Structure formats: C-alpha cells, structure tokens
Amino acid sequence: MPANASNTLTRRDFLRNPGARPAPEFRPPWSDEAAVRRHCTGCGDCVRACPQEILELDDNRHVRVALHGRDCTFCAACATACDEDVFDVDQSPPWPVVAEITGRCLLAAGIACQLCTDICEPRALRLDASVRPMGRLRLDTTACTGCGACLGLCPNDAITLTDPRMKGPPE
Template structure:
C-alpha cells in the first residue's frame, strides 16, 4: 500500500512507477548510502550550500542556486565512510535540456554556456533561427553550475544510474 496518495493524472503520466532520480553528493556510491547516519556533517561542510537531507535523511544535491566546485569538504567532513576517493570522477550524471530552453522559442540566450567551465555546452549557430544548444555529456563534470544559471529552469543534471530509489 502506498504511503502517499497519488492523483489519477500522475498515475496516467507514469509518475507512480518512475521515482524522480536523486542527485547524491559527489563521490557517493549508492551502496555506501547504507553507512550514512544522517549526521548532516557533509551538509554543514558544503561551502556552496547545495547539500541538504532528503525525506529519508540522506544527503542530496540541489543545483537550483549554484553548482558544485568539487572542493571535497563534504567528503572530508564525513566520518562514516560514505564518500569514496575524491581523486576519481565525482559521479556519473547526464545533463538534460528540456524544450523550455529559450532557444526553442527563438530567443537568444547563452547563460548556461557562460557558466560551463568544462565546455560541455556549446552553441551550434548553423541551426535557425538563433542556434541550438549542443551537449557534450562526455565533457560534463556534472557540477550543475548551468542549472541554477538557466533563467527558465530548462536544465537538469540526473544520475545515470537513475534506478536509485533511496
């Protein structure tokens, strides 16, 4: 029996069967979350203020205001071994851009590319009328700087292993 009621509209949209993917802090693998004690030391240590605890009291990332600088302070603050080696890739994520992107409406905007230090976002000016956004997920670090910068919230960063349900 579900713990919360779902509307008929959400049921027909498939929302009942597809939980929204949760972005976990960098260097945290799904298996390691079982060691999390919900102490929130990682949340307090984050200088960007993008970490919080979700409804299951596990750390999650919110890119709505800014992104991750991969400073490692969250990992250093954790005494439970939830974070892996900070030398490797921070996480496996994919950058997504919805049709809410201003370019889709013929409005020139390049705020996201201005914030992308990894050059994972670029414009294809051969597309008319104002160009198209091209995503290079291989170059994307998943920092999320572009997410908070987007004036219409058209960009999201989602874990590649989106079967996560915790």
Template sequence: MSHDGLSACTRCGLCVEACPQHVLGLAVDGVMLLPGAGECSFCGACAEICPEPVFDAIPVMVHVAQIGPDCLVRAGITCMTCRDACPEMAITLIPRIGGPFLPHLDASACTGCNACIAPCPADAIEAVPIKAPADA
C-alpha cells in the same frame, strides 16, 4: 558522490554543514546536491568531514545535466547562459540556419556540478542520473 557510497549515508548532516557553497541537502535516502542551489566546486569539504565512505575522490556526481525542451532557443530566443556558466565547457553551441545556435551538452564532459542549472532563465536544465553502460 559515488553510486555505492550513497547507500552508506547515515543522514548525519555533517557534509551539509561543511559545504561552503551550501549546495548539499538531505533527502530520504541520503545526501543530495540541491538542484538550482548553485555550483559544487568539488572543494572536498564534504568528503573530509564525512565519517562514512559516501564521497569518492573522483570529482563527478551520479548525475549529469540535461537540457530540456523549454530551452529558450526552441522558441527562437538567443541564449548562451548555460554555455557561459559551465566551468568544464561541456556545453557548446551548434550553429544553425534561421535560428539561434542550439546548445549541445557533452554528457561525458559534464561533472554534474549544477553550475548551469540555476542561471538558466527558462529553468530548462535538470540533473538526470547517469545511465549505466549496457553490459557487453
């Protein structure tokens, strides 16, 4: 979903019905990717059916994943679920002495597909808006 295109959303719901993964929903301000509903595969069904310029051709969302403080490794529990679920390999594990490997999310590699959110056993991953680069 493009930043500018979202404002063109009329909330008709055609994209929600067309989504084979059932990960789209309607919000007050337009269509949204439902957190925890599963992974967007970027199949393009939403873009094909949408009569408005809401979806752009670049397969990225207006958000990225963020691993929060409730991550199990913070409690000393080994977990690699987010890394294993990420189709873009945007999540890597950083070794550390005296504890389980720490997950590190490369926001520049994250497409915002949400594949890591639903499988997280601690509900420690959320979608956050992409920060606009500082004006030069």
C-alpha cells in the same frame, strides 16, 4: 491584494513555469545510493562542511544534493568531513551526473540566449550557430561534470541533471 501589489508578471516569472518539474536530487559526488543508505548516520558533518551549501539531509536523515540554484565545485569538503564510508574519493569521475537540454530551451523558440554557455566552465555547453534561426545548444556529455551551474542560470528551466544510476531497468 495590497494597494502597492502588482498583478503583472516580470519577464523572468513569465518565462518560468513554477512547479513544472521538481528540483533534481542526487546523492553527493563520490557516493551513491547504496553507500549512503548503508553508511550515512545522518550526523550532518558533510552538510555543515559544504561551502556551496548544496547538501542537506532528507526525511530519512541521509545526505542528498539539493542545488537550489547553486553548483558543486567538487571541493571534496563533504568527503573529508565524513567519518563513515559514505564517500569514495578515488572514484573518478566524482559522479556520472550530466546536464540534459529539454525542449524548453529559448533557442528552440527563436529567442537568443546563451547564459548557460557563458557559465559552463568545462565548456560542455556550446552554441551551434549552424542551426537557424538562433542556433542550438550542443552538450558534450564527456566534458559535462554535472556541477549544476547552468541550472540556476537558465531563465526557462530548460536544463536538467540526469543520473544514469537512477534510471530504471529497460522496459
């Protein structure tokens, strides 16, 4: 260990559990798995066009969303740049992806935190102060766009994105 290295954890490192869950990966808005598999040529035009830099090509050279702490603004630059039938911009909403709050939320541990409610533009995440001692997050799934802004801000990785299209059939 170098002389200037410290073995103490920062507050953020303490709260995070690296490797606890993989980063969510989805197909871009206005597309789905079938359209990407059928029409994506792997040219990367959509990846280069994305101003948020949240698109990348997977091992099969198909476009996917990899947020890496950033969010989707639904600007449609990816769809505009694509010459193939991967995107359907008439699809509304752009995708069915929504946030989901896990039991790792700091509020559940009695620690005050509202970072996600501050960043949520559609105000889909709200604090319910009637739950004691610190309150509880409430998610309005009808207002949530699945943009991912809350993911990168959560100090405890307590928010995930889910896509109902990716869930398997009922058991």
